[in-house]
Amino acid sequence: MKTIFIFFLTSLSIIAQEANLPKDYLTVFEKSNGLETASYQEVIAYYQLLSDNYPEIRMDSIGMTDAGIPLHIVIFNPDKVFDFESIRKTKQTMMINNGIHPGEPDGIDATMLLFRDLAQGKIATPVHTVLVTIPIYNVGGSLNRNSTTRTNQVGPKEYGFRGNARNYDLNRDFIKADTKNARSFTQIYHLVQPAVFIDNHVSNGADYQYTLTHLFTQHNKLGGDLGEYLHEEMMPSLESKLAHKKWDITPYVNVFNEVPEAGFTQFLDSPRYSTGYTAMFNSLGMMVETHMLKPYKPRVEGTYELMKSMLEIMETDHNKIKELRADAIKQFQASKTYPLDWMVDTTKSTRLTFKGYEGKMIPSEITGANRLKYDRSKPFTKDVVYKNYFKPKVEVSVPTAYIIPQGWWNVIDLLKLNQVEMTFLEKDTTITVESYKIDTYQTRNQAYEGHYQHYNTKVIPSTQAMRFKKGDYFISTDQDAIRYLLETLEPQAPDSFFNWNFFDTILQQKEGFSPYAFEDVAAELLKNKPELLAAFETKKKSEPEFAKSWYAQLDWLHKQSEYYELAHMRYPVYRVMQHSTDQ
Numbered sequence: 001m002k003t004i005f006i007f008f009l010t011s012l013s014i015i016a017q018e019a020n021l022p023k024d025y026l027t028v029f030e031k032s033n034g035l036e037t038a039s040y041q042e043v044i045a046y047y048q049l050l051s052d053n054y055p056e057i058r059m060d061s062i063g064m065t066d067a068g069i070p071l072h073i074v075i076f077n078p079d080k081v082f083d084f085e086s087i088r089k090t091k092q093t094m095m096i097n098n099g100i101h102p103g104e105p106d107g108i109d110a111t112m113l114l115f116r117d118l119a120q121g122k123i124a125t126p127v128h129t130v131l132v133t134i135p136i137y138n139v140g141g142s143l144n145r146n147s148t149t150r151t152n153q154v155g156p157k158e159y160g161f162r163g164n165a166r167n168y169d170l171n172r173d174f175i176k177a178d179t180k181n182a183r184s185f186t187q188i189y190h191l192v193q194p195a196v197f198i199d200n201h202v203s204n205g206a207d208y209q210y211t212l213t214h215l216f217t218q219h220n221k222l223g224g225d226l227g228e229y230l231h232e233e234m235m236p237s238l239e240s241k242l243a244h245k246k247w248d249i250t251p252y253v254n255v256f257n258e259v260p261e262a263g264f265t266q267f268l269d270s271p272r273y274s275t276g277y278t279a280m281f282n283s284l285g286m287m288v289e290t291h292m293l294k295p296y297k298p299r300v301e302g303t304y305e306l307m308k309s310m311l312e313i314m315e316t317d318h319n320k321i322k323e324l325r326a327d328a329i330k331q332f333q334a335s336k337t338y339p340l341d342w343m344v345d346t347t348k349s350t351r352l353t354f355k356g357y358e359g360k361m362i363p364s365e366i367t368g369a370n371r372l373k374y375d376r377s378k379p380f381t382k383d384v385v386y387k388n389y390f391k392p393k394v395e396v397s398v399p400t401a402y403i404i405p406q407g408w409w410n411v412i413d414l415l416k417l418n419q420v421e422m423t424f425l426e427k428d429t430t431i432t433v434e435s436y437k438i439d440t441y442q443t444r445n446q447a448y449e450g451h452y453q454h455y456n457t458k459v460i461p462s463t464q465a466m467r468f469k470k471g472d473y474f475i476s477t478d479q480d481a482i483r484y485l486l487e488t489l490e491p492q493a494p495d496s497f498f499n500w501n502f503f504d505t506i507l508q509q510k511e512g513f514s515p516y517a518f519e520d521v522a523a524e525l526l527k528n529k530p531e532l533l534a535a536f537e538t539k540k541k542s543e544p545e546f547a548k549s550w551y552a553q554l555d556w557l558h559k560q561s562e563y564y565e566l567a568h569m570r571y572p573v574y575r576v577m578q579h580s581t582d583q
Contacts, residue, residue, distance in 0.1 A: 025049070025116055029109035029156075034297025037105040037156040038112070040142040043135050046112055047074050054119040058082045062191070063184025066165035067140035071184040073192075076118050076131040084191055091130050092318055094311060095194035095283075097185075097274060099136035100170050100201070102160020103150040106290050107200020108136060110303035126311060128318035132192050137181060140165025153202065155296030171199075172449045174277035175488060176500045177414055189278065190419050195321050196285075196314055197278040200303055203289035205256045207374040209355040211294045212242065212302045215252035215287040217275040218268050220390045221342060222284075226328040229320070230284055234313060241309040247302055250354060251386060252289050257372055259359040263385035265344055271487050271495040280483040282328040284321065286310075329480055338486045339392030340493040348389035355381050394492050398482075399575035402475045402489055403433060403468055408572060411488075411497055412473055418484055422475040425468055432465045433574035436491060438498075438507070454499040457491045459571065466574065474576075489573050498571065509568045513558050515551065522557045532560055 027046060028038040038046065044059075051059040056078050061070035075082050077091075087093065098107040111133050117123045118131070136142045142160035149161050164170055164181060173182040203213060219231035242249050253260045254267045269276035275285030288306055290299040314321065332338070358378035364371040404412060406424070415422065436459040444453050477485055491498035513521075526533045536557065540547040546556070558564055 025120070027109060027112050027116075029113070029300055032157075034295070034300065035155060035157055037109050037159055037296075039145065040136055040139060040160075043108060043112065044072060047072070047115070047135055050074075050115060050119060055080050056119055057115060063180065063187050065139040065181045065184065066168070066179050067143060068165075069139045071137070071139070071181065071188070072135055073188055074115065074133050074135055076115055078125045084193070087130050088193065091128055092195040092314065092322060093130045093132055093192050094196045094198065094314055095189070095192050096131065096133040096307065097137055097197070097199045098134060099138050099142055099160065100199060100274065101162045102136065102138050102142040102144075103153070103162055104200070104202035104290075105156065105159050106202055106296070106299045106303045107198075107288065109300045110200070110307065111135070113300075113304050114307055123308060123311075126315055129311060129314045131311070132194065134185070134188065136160075137185065138162075138164045138170050139181070141170075150202075150292065152204065153292040154294060155299075169449055171274055172272045174274055175271045175495045175497075176449075176451070176502075177417070178450055183417060186417050189281075193281075194278070194283050195325060196310060197275065197283045198307060198310065199274045199285070199287045201287050201289050202292050202299070203252065204292045206253050206258070206260050207293055207357055207359070207376070208250075208253060208260060208291070209357065209379055210248050210250050211291055211298050212247055212249040212306060213252045213289040213291065214238065214249055214306075215267055215269070215275070215289055217279045217285040218266055218342070218388075218390055220345075221268070221276075221339075222279050222282075224328055224331045226282060226284070226324045229324050234284060234317070237313050238306070238309055241312060242306060245305055245309070247305050248355065249306070250352060251388065252287070259372070260354060260356055261359075261380075261382050261384055263387065266386065266388035266390075268342055268390060276495075280487055281480070282325045282483075284325075329482070332482050333478055336398055337395045338398050338483075338490075339395050340486070340490055341392070341394040342390040343393040344387050345389040345391040346387075350386045350388050352384045352386045353381060354384040355379065356384075396486070396490050396492065397577075398477060398486065399434070399577055401477060401576040402485060403431065403574040403576060404473045404475065404489075405468070405572055406471045406473060408503075411502055411573075414488075414497075415475070415481075415485075418481060420475060420481045420485065421479045422473045425470055425472050425474060427470050428467060430465050430467050431574075431576060432463065432578075433576055434461050434463050435466070435574055436461055436571040438491065438569045438571055441499075451501050453501065455494065457496070457499060459491055461575075463577075491571055503572065506567060506569060506572060509565065511565050513554070513563065515554055518554055518558060521561070521563075522554060525557060525561055532557075535560075 028036050028042055047059045050057045057076050059072060059074045061072050063071050065071050081087060096111050098111055099105060141162060141164050144161040145158050146161060147158045150159060162169060164179060168179050170181055173179050177183050177186060216230055216235055219227040222230055239249055252267055254264045271277050271280055275287055278285045288303055290303060357374045357376050358380060359372055359374045361370040362373050439458040439460045441454045441457040487493050487495060488497050490496055546552050
């Protein structure tokens, strides 16, 4: 009798627990019939609900955000294994980033649906792929909820703001990592090491018939066989799968206030952007760009179908993707040169069958100038020139290693965060290195994401033996992070640490001269160095402005003398072309 009673109580307990399980897994999006997006609190609560009730899903937090709230990560693995070192032995990962711009919340709602449907078996269970999502990356922007800042966007009723808690656009922060969000993302990314990375957005540049557009990382820049696979196989496969599901998609329409049928160029995602950053570590990256003038419901549904299709591609091509990513690292390590900047290759292009609306310039009733007006009653299908081939504009030889003096801890910290392998010199050592002098550069006139960024940087290289100190960092390029090193440490790269102002202290001369005293020193210099005198006279004859300025003349002479400081304009990251030391 006692045994029966205990069994009865246990059965009642199980029934009671099941009765208390939440049965309503509908999202805010579904409950509102596609008119609303979940708030930050509702999103986290929903994933917690899934995590509590489905053992295939786990939610965790890694790192902080500028909003003072941790950054969450949600994992779906039918094997119920959530250790990524173990996962990598048998599977690959697709990582989905949502809410980087919280006014573009389509991916936030679509990914909630995706994870739920996977857990409930409504979607075929992936065998070779684990899904990871950051539910809302820009937490501060998501909490700044409003209904007006996405001017002209059709729904949802309320949404977040583009800027984060410190008003940074996080999709410009992946290299410079000024925000806690970006530093936490870096931790998550290197923990996950995704084979495929998707960042969900909403586009607003033009009007056309499509709800969905895709922005794959530029294939020439991704490089090699991996880039060819992205361009020739993965992208067409995604387009085909979506077409089969009655979802038309086209490449991101990279125009602003112009008609797309005139042709457009592929967006070049430099490393400041999410897919440009992930490309440095050979992840196959794409941004989903839904169209802001389409209703919210189909935008979310289209994003959902796109992510499902990408999951199907990963399941089919898992071996190929794994091999191509591994080979990509070897290809870059074997290369003697590396492209730092790119330009459109005008000899190649693609013809798109593009579905647009007739647009024309008409007089504005407000300004009197011409304005662009689309006519949705006049849809068309036309062939459009799509310039999606790029070629290197600036290339650099790949060094054996870099040396960074330990004083540049801000740069070293970012290298460590990105899991760059490095050693430090165990004693003072003389090493023959290639050194850069910053020759010319331009600087933005207006602030851009917390910086006055440099561009068009040019350098003058020279080779010399230099004495480095114990504790300075020696960084071999023979490692997985080779592309990250080249993109950040070469000053001419568009998103180099130099161009993002990490080294601006070298641009200011710290020691000068007193003109009244240096006059006599300069006279002695010219007297004792005939070649300097000849160059000085030639410069005065060829440059009238120089000849008129007594201070410019003295300054030039000072810079030719031993009194001029070596640190001014000398880039403090040194290239080792072959490792030779003189102890």
